[in-house]
Amino acid sequence: MNRRSLATIVSASTASALVLTGCGQAGQGDQGGGDGPVRLTMWTHSAGNPAELEVYEQIIADFNESQDDYEVVTEAFPQGAYNDAIVAAAAANDLPCLLDMDGPIVPNWAWAGYIQPLELPTEITDALLPTAVGSYQDEIYSAGYWDAALSIFARESVLQENGIRIPTADDPWTIDEFDSALATLKDAGYDTPLDIGAEDTGEWWPYAYSPMLQSAGGDLINRDTMLSAEGVLNGPEAVEFFTWFQDAFAKGWTSSGGTVGNEEFNNDEVALSYTGVWNALDSLEAAGDDLLILPPPDFGNGPKIGGASWQWGISSTCNSPDGARAYLEFSFQDEYITAFSDKQVVIPATEGAVEASEYFGPDGDLQPFVELSQQFAVPRPETPAYPVISSTFEKAAKDIMNGADVQQALDNAVAEIDANIESNDGYGF
Numbered sequence: 001m002n003r004r005s006l007a008t009i010v011s012a013s014t015a016s017a018l019v020l021t022g023c024g025q026a027g028q029g030d031q032g033g034g035d036g037p038v039r040l041t042m043w044t045h046s047a048g049n050p051a052e053l054e055v056y057e058q059i060i061a062d063f064n065e066s067q068d069d070y071e072v073v074t075e076a077f078p079q080g081a082y083n084d085a086i087v088a089a090a091a092a093n094d095l096p097c098l099l100d101m102d103g104p105i106v107p108n109w110a111w112a113g114y115i116q117p118l119e120l121p122t123e124i125t126d127a128l129l130p131t132a133v134g135s136y137q138d139e140i141y142s143a144g145y146w147d148a149a150l151s152i153f154a155r156e157s158v159l160q161e162n163g164i165r166i167p168t169a170d171d172p173w174t175i176d177e178f179d180s181a182l183a184t185l186k187d188a189g190y191d192t193p194l195d196i197g198a199e200d201t202g203e204w205w206p207y208a209y210s211p212m213l214q215s216a217g218g219d220l221i222n223r224d225t226m227l228s229a230e231g232v233l234n235g236p237e238a239v240e241f242f243t244w245f246q247d248a249f250a251k252g253w254t255s256s257g258g259t260v261g262n263e264e265f266n267n268d269e270v271a272l273s274y275t276g277v278w279n280a281l282d283s284l285e286a287a288g289d290d291l292l293i294l295p296p297p298d299f300g301n302g303p304k305i306g307g308a309s310w311q312w313g314i315s316s317t318c319n320s321p322d323g324a325r326a327y328l329e330f331s332f333q334d335e336y337i338t339a340f341s342d343k344q345v346v347i348p349a350t351e352g353a354v355e356a357s358e359y360f361g362p363d364g365d366l367q368p369f370v371e372l373s374q375q376f377a378v379p380r381p382e383t384p385a386y387p388v389i390s391s392t393f394e395k396a397a398k399d400i401m402n403g404a405d406v407q408q409a410l411d412n413a414v415a416e417i418d419a420n421i422e423s424n425d426g427y428g429f
Contacts, residue, residue, distance in 0.1 A: 037064075037071040038320045040327060041096035043086070045310070047076035051343040055336060063330045070323040072098070090114050097318035098327065101142060103308025104203070104380040104390070106134030110141045111384035111427055115313040117141060120325060124332050131307030131377045132349040136384070137428060143328070144311035145337045146346040149373040150208060151305070152294040153265055153273040153283050159292070162188050169295050169303075169371050175244070178297035182253040185271045191252070195264050196274040198249075198256040198401060205394035206380060208274065209245070211304035212296070214378055216241035220393060221417065226383045226429040229417045233393075234410035241299060242397070242406045249401055256401060277369045281345055284365055293368040295376065307377030309346070347373050384427040388420045 042060070046052040053076060060072045075096070077085055083105070089095045090112070101109060109115050118125070118140045125133050125143055134142035159166055164181045167173045173181065185193035197208060210220050217237035221229045232238065248254050258264050265273035266286035273283075274296065284291055295303045312331075314324045337353035340346065341360060347369055348354045359366040380386060396413035400406055421427060 037069055038323055040070050040072045040098060040318075040320060040323050042072055042074040042098035042327075043082075043096045044074060044076050044100050045079045045082035046100075047078045052340070055339045055343060058339070059331045059336050063327050066330065067326075070320065070326065072327050086114065093317060095315035095317050097315055097320060097324045098312060099315060100310050100312050101134075102203075103131070103134050103142070103144070103311055104386050106142045106311065106313070107136035107382045107427075108384040108387055109313070110136035110139075113316050115141050116316045116318070116321065118143060118313060118325075118328075120328060120332075124329065127351070128332075128349045129307075129347070129373065129377075131373070131379050132309075132311065134308065134311050134313070135382055142311035142313040143332070144309060144349060145332070145340045146309065146344065146349050147307060147373055147377065148277050148309050148346055149305055149307075149369045149377065150211075150274060150276050150296065151369065151372055152296055153262070153275055153279075153287075154271065154292045154294055155268070155287055155290045156292050157290050158185070158271050166292065167294055167297075169368075169375055172295045172303045173297040175297055175299050182248075182251075182272075186251075186253065188271075190269075190271050192255045192257075192264075192270055194248070194254040194272045194274065195258065195262070195270045196248075196254050197260070198254065199258050200260050202394065203390055205397055206390045207306040209397055210380070210393060211306050211376075211378055212245070212299060213238060213241050215296070215301050215304040216244075216299035217301050219381075220389050221381045221383065221385070223381055226381065226385070227418075227421055227426055229389070229414045233417070234407065234414045237300075238410055239406050242400050242410065244299075245397070246400050246403070246406060250403075277347060277366060278345060280366050280369070281359075293366070293372075295372055303376045304378050305372060305376045306380065307373065308379045383429070385417065385421050385424070389417055392416050 044056060056074060060074060064071050086099065095114065120143060125140055128143060129147050131147050132144040133140055156166065162184050164184060165177065182193050197204060206220065213219065218235060218241060219232040222232050262273055262275050262279040262283055264270045266283055296305060297303065312328055314321055318324055334350055334352035334356060337348050337350055338356045341348040341353060341357045345359060348357050348360055354360050354370055357364060360370050361367065381389065392413045396409045399409045
């Protein structure tokens with residue numbers, strides 16, 4: 001697991017090569033073998049992640065043994081090449097039956113016609129975390145076994161030594177308290193008291209920082225219409241938040257230096273780290289019982305964190321959608337969701353899996369993440385415009401970090417987003 005949620009895009013030529021090697025054996029998603037079972041091809045972005053693939057292999061083996069009608073076969077791709085492989089396969093009418101996708105990109109793929117409505121039983125989708133279900137135009141297109149969550153890591157001893165109140169989900173830091181804590185910790189000897197991961201790139205930026213914007217009362221787009229970012233991405237609340245964001249760098253409370261990961265916190269070089277569940281075990285090893293998993297600060301409208309990660313869907317060209325649904329229904333058993341959770345260190349999407357989880361159960365060291373996800377997670381906007389919103393937000397936020405005029409940078413971002421939506425006839429809204 002890493003900070004990036006959307007797969008990094010690579011060249012179309014690379015994607016085409018992957019499609020030729022990945023699909024050549026599987027054909028157009030599924031095949032019958034005479035009187036034998038129908039073969040359902042499944043693509044995943046998980047190449048290079050043996051823990052995740054191990055769970056998939058177990059589910060597939062169990063499903064294939066449980067019935068004689070279908071046989072699932074899988075192809076694993078590197079995450080960095082995966083999105084382009086899907087786009088190229090769609091253009092060639094050669095998508096697999098089953099494919100995983102990052103939550104924020106689901107509406108774009110639904111709008112583009114890559115995937116079809118999921119149509120799983122409501123007892124499955126209703127039991128999942130809301131952020132583990134992907135929708136477009138009020139229709140469910142994907143569902144996942146888990147989600148990730150962000151928090152602020154701290155050492156209890158450091159906060160106590162500096163007279164800083166320990167916040168809770170019910171009583172988080174106000175932004176004034178947070179500012180005071182950062183100033184106190186800087187005076188206490190931390191050159192940069194807070195790591196917010198600004199050295200990272202890509203989807204990390206909207207995933208990590210747009211929830212802060214939403215906590216302040218702004219947003220990436222007007223979610224009532226999904227037609228414009230005017231007034232929410234460049235309104236007074238957004239300007240106030242991004243002024244704080246720019247000042248945090250100018251005051252030396254945080255920086256864009258360092259390496260991607262949580263090493264600075266683990267080495268006690270920073271006092272606070274705004275990071276994700278995927279770094280929690282390393283930080284537990286480094287800080288032990290001194291580790292605190294805290295909610296982010298309240299910028300005025302309650303704490304917010306990003307939601308929605310990788311989920312599963314069925315391609316629009318799948319010749320055996322009933323078989324694909326049968327596989328997915330089979331896969332959403334608590335035992336498999338629990339296995340994903342504990343092998344990947346991610347938040348289980350069902351209550352039953354939470355109860356059974358080593359890390360996230362009632363006595364688990366990472367149980368606070370479950371509470372944070374349930375109370376504060378906000379999905380990124382469910383619009384096909386999201387890929388453009390994501391990249392535009394990243395550019396504007398980085399410009400502001402580097403000293404650009406806040407209002408102008410946000411106005412430019414709004415103009416770019418709105419122009420894209422208009423040029424695509426509103427993306428169905």
